[in-house]
Amino acid sequence: MPPSNYPLQALLEQVAQGSIVDLLREMIAIPSVNPFDEPANEDCRELEIADYYQSRMDHLGLLTSRRNVVSGRPNIFGRIKGNGTGPCIMLAGHLDTVGVTGYSNPFDPVIRDNRVYGRGSCDMKAGLAAFIEVARIIIQNDIELAGDLLIAGIADEEHHMIGSKEIRENGPIPDFAIVGEPTELEVCHAHKGQLCMHIRTYGRACHSSIPELGVNAISHMAKLIGVFEDYNDELMSRPPHPECGHGRFSPGVIRGGDIASSVPDFCELEVDRRTIVGESTQDVISEYRKRIEPLTSSVPDFHYEIGPVTIETAALDTPLESPIVEQSAQAYRETVGQASELKPFNGGTDAPNLMCPAVICGPGSIQQAHTLDEFVEIDQVTDAVKIYLRTVLAMQQVV
Numbered sequence: 001m002p003p004s005n006y007p008l009q010a011l012l013e014q015v016a017q018g019s020i021v022d023l024l025r026e027m028i029a030i031p032s033v034n035p036f037d038e039p040a041n042e043d044c045r046e047l048e049i050a051d052y053y054q055s056r057m058d059h060l061g062l063l064t065s066r067r068n069v070v071s072g073r074p075n076i077f078g079r080i081k082g083n084g085t086g087p088c089i090m091l092a093g094h095l096d097t098v099g100v101t102g103y104s105n106p107f108d109p110v111i112r113d114n115r116v117y118g119r120g121s122c123d124m125k126a127g128l129a130a131f132i133e134v135a136r137i138i139i140q141n142d143i144e145l146a147g148d149l150l151i152a153g154i155a156d157e158e159h160h161m162i163g164s165k166e167i168r169e170n171g172p173i174p175d176f177a178i179v180g181e182p183t184e185l186e187v188c189h190a191h192k193g194q195l196c197m198h199i200r201t202y203g204r205a206c207h208s209s210i211p212e213l214g215v216n217a218i219s220h221m222a223k224l225i226g227v228f229e230d231y232n233d234e235l236m237s238r239p240p241h242p243e244c245g246h247g248r249f250s251p252g253v254i255r256g257g258d259i260a261s262s263v264p265d266f267c268e269l270e271v272d273r274r275t276i277v278g279e280s281t282q283d284v285i286s287e288y289r290k291r292i293e294p295l296t297s298s299v300p301d302f303h304y305e306i307g308p309v310t311i312e313t314a315a316l317d318t319p320l321e322s323p324i325v326e327q328s329a330q331a332y333r334e335t336v337g338q339a340s341e342l343k344p345f346n347g348g349t350d351a352p353n354l355m356c357p358a359v360i361c362g363p364g365s366i367q368q369a370h371t372l373d374e375f376v377e378i379d380q381v382t383d384a385v386k387i388y389l390r391t392v393l394a395m396q397q398v399v
């Protein structure tokens with residue numbers, strides 16, 4: 001059936017809430033906690049959920065493939081081939097979740113008050129479940145797509161985003177993408193980037209009873225922090241991004257010294273910088289250097305080092321007039337009955353690494369993501385399927 005002839009209303013009525021909820025529960029029950037700086041292990045089973053997700057796509061008849069990003073942590077792809085006359089659209093979601101310290105029964109999904117509870121329910125296994133339902137409806141109705149529909153299950157969004165960075169390097173690069181992070185279905189076309197790095201000061205250790213013989217790295221770090229006192233004021237004085245606002249700076253972690261009776265020879269600060277489109281890592285490092293460098297002449301024995309970078313995620317800025325923004329906003333309006341606010345997303349996502357115009361749109365609220373009582377409203381998951389389906393079908397006309 002060509003996409004222009006599909007009976008949209010009949011397709012939307014096929015959205016099967018029961019099977020989406022079953023799928024979501026099965027995925028919550030697989031602990032796919034991000035191992036963060038550790039190797040994959042039995043508590044962090046991204047491989048298991050990747051296998052599961054791929055098998056569900058195989059079962060429906062998608063052409064699936066996988067690539068290991070690192071050992072035991074693959075990206076999974078499923079493709080429904082189009083006839084080559086329309087754009088390739090990717091529905092993308094991450095397979096990992098944040099940790100569960102303090103969370104009672106995180107992997108025992110509970111249904112209550114028309115919600116599904118459990119770790120990963122909204123962030124973002126609900127989005128992944130919705131993608132599968134979109135594929136099921138397209139395949140089982142023999143809808144002939146103009147462009148390929150790609151579903152991507154991505155590793156490691158919650159830490160360094162090595163999964164989507166691998167896609168950035170090795171493809172597949174779609175023409176448009178929808179990332180199903182929790183936005184309560186609102187369409188978000190922009191977000192800030194994040195750049196975290198260490199800044200270190202070095203001194204000379206000695207007994208603290210004769211501190212004048214040493215160089216105190218902590219005291220030097222205090223002076224260094226001081227030079228950033230008005231940095232946020234400077235950032236706020238620059239032209240803002242129209243929706244995301246200004247870049248921001250925050251010192252977040254400090255380490256230094258062993259015992260009080262020694263003058264410390266080392267101190268390390270970890271700083272967080274939220275960037276807007278147009279601010280590169282090199283730009284930011286130059287700004288830091290410009291502020292710190294005068295200390296090397298005004299403070300005796302002042303030695304510092306910038307780096308390494310610990311987190312680096314890009315900003316997203318898809319133009320409002322991009323077809324993926326317009327069509328997903330229209331799909332939101334038709335499904336929810338009101339206009340999307342088109343606000344920026346709070347936080348970073350895989351979207352900029354997909355190297356195409358992309359929006360963030362998914363079931364669940366960022367308020368529940370990463371909490372110890374995570375849930376998603378079931379009605380939002382079924383509405384997500386309708387929004388994705390409407391968007392994918394409308395995008396078939398885009399050339």
Ligand SMILES: [Zn+2]
Pocket residue numbers: 094123124157181182
């Ligand atoms: Zn997420």
